[in-house]
Amino acid sequence: MGSEFLVYLQLGFEHISDINGYDHILFIIALVAVYRLAQWKHLLWLITAFTVGHSITLALATLELLTINSDVVEFLIPVTILLTSILNIVSSPDQKRASKRSEYTKYAIALGFGLIHGMGFSNFLRALLGAEDSLLVPLLAFNIGLELGQIMILFFILLLTYAMLNLVRMKQREWVLILSGATAGISITMMIDKLI
Amino acid sequence: MLTTLWIHLLLAMGMVATPPAVDSAEETTAKHRFHVSYGRMAVEGEVAVCQVRFFKHDLEEAMQKYFDEEDLKIEVNPRSDSLYTVYFNTFFVMEQEGAVLGGTIASSGEEGEMWWYLMQYEAEEPIEQFKVTNTLLFEMFDDQRNVLKISHFPSEKNLSYYFVEGSDSYDVAF
Numbered sequence: 001m002g003s004e005f006l007v008y009l010q011l012g013f014e015h016i017s018d019i020n021g022y023d024h025i026l027f028i029i030a031l032v033a034v035y036r037l038a039q040w041k042h043l044l045w046l047i048t049a050f051t052v053g054h055s056i057t058l059a060l061a062t063l064e065l066l067t068i069n070s071d072v073v074e075f076l077i078p079v080t081i082l083l084t085s086i087l088n089i090v091s092s093p094d095q096k097r098a099s100k101r102s103e104y105t106k107y108a109i110a111l112g113f114g115l116i117h118g119m120g121f122s123n124f125l126r127a128l129l130g131a132e133d134s135l136l137v138p139l140l141a142f143n144i145g146l147e148l149g150q151i152m153i154l155f156f157i158l159l160l161t162y163a164m165l166n167l168v169r170m171k172q173r174e175w176v177l178i179l180s181g182a183t184a185g186i187s188i189t190m191m192i193d194k195l196i
Numbered sequence: 197m198l199t200t201l202w203i204h205l206l207l208a209m210g211m212v213a214t215p216p217a218v219d220s221a222e223e224t225t226a227k228h229r230f231h232v233s234y235g236r237m238a239v240e241g242e243v244a245v246c247q248v249r250f251f252k253h254d255l256e257e258a259m260q261k262y263f264d265e266e267d268l269k270i271e272v273n274p275r276s277d278s279l280y281t282v283y284f285n286t287f288f289v290m291e292q293e294g295a296v297l298g299g300t301i302a303s304s305g306e307e308g309e310m311w312w313y314l315m316q317y318e319a320e321e322p323i324e325q326f327k328v329t330n331t332l333l334f335e336m337f338d339d340q341r342n343v344l345k346i347s348h349f350p351s352e353k354n355l356s357y358y359f360v361e362g363s364d365s366y367d368v369a370f
Contacts, residue, residue, distance in 0.1 A: 004356040007343055011232065011358070018230045018339055127310055128234045128343075130249055 053114020
């Protein structure tokens with residue numbers, strides 16, 4: 001090793017894919033639950049919107065241009081998971097019929113919720129680094145690491161979705177309900193956990 | 197109707213599937229379930245200083261386990277400093293040409309949920325190359341990661357290292 005960039009790239013990747021910090025993983029599952037591999041263009045936009053959102057707040061908060069109470073952020077993260085899951089459950093079962101407008105709404109939601117998750121990432125990074133002289137390289141590398149981790153999680157979800165729909169022959173609506181029901185249920189317990 | 201039933205069933209399933217909640221003792225670690233320490237070392241001539249930042253709760257838990265003292269608290273006092281020095285020098289080892297350099301506490305402090313210690317090393321020869329092993333908190337957390345950034349003066353050369361289980365030792369040369 002020896003490269004600062006590689007160190008933070010690895011740290012970002014492991015931070016988002018760490019099973020002990022499953023909240024970010026759950027959000028990505030909820031975000032992409034209604035999509036299939038064939039809809040990769042939508043997924044690309046959706047993940048890009050989430051990335052833009054968390055990159056903005058990660059940078060602002062790590063550079064101390066934005067300060068938000070970490071308890072509030074930790075409560076809001078499961079709220080984003082719950083709302084995304086509910087949206088999946090109540091939205092039109094036929095994705096082909098989904099209008100352009102509803103797609104744009106999802107991108108906007110991914111962007112907005114990305115802002116909240118970025119604050120969570122920044123609380124971790126800022127506490128760890130303290131008064132580090134130069135935050136540019138750690139911030140950039142950590143963010144790219146998060147992005148690579150997201151892509152890996154996305155890949156696994158799509159692979160699982162493919163297997164459930166094509167090998168197990170499950171209906172897509174049922175699969176969406178299973179994923180979204182599970183993520184909603186877990187997020188509710190996380191919210192209760194934060195409150196008590 | 198069927199959809200409503202599905203939703204209730206699946207919400208319940210999600211709750212059952214939730215990973216075990218952290219107990220009260222682990223409450224403060226909930227914000228950083230990913231365990232990391234961050235060290236910065238400056239080397240010049242025969243002297244090296246190294247500041248390591250820990251999430252206070254993690255370090256406290258590790259030291260409680262290591263010294264088998266449930267009530268052990270990290271504080272600024274001679275006893276706490278002495279225990280930390282033993283703990284640190286056991287899991288963070290600097291070797292110069294086979295000889296282990298012992299670190300002594302220069303200062304320490306608290307910053308939010310973090311606790312930091314500044315350790316000082318003195319060698320007999322200029323420190324130009326050495327081996328560093330960093331397994332701090334590895335015995336406590338399976339997912340523990342340690343980051344160490346080393347700056348050499350006057351060359352101003354910077355090197356960064358990532359310590360994980362199985363990759364916990366590096367040969368450093370400026």
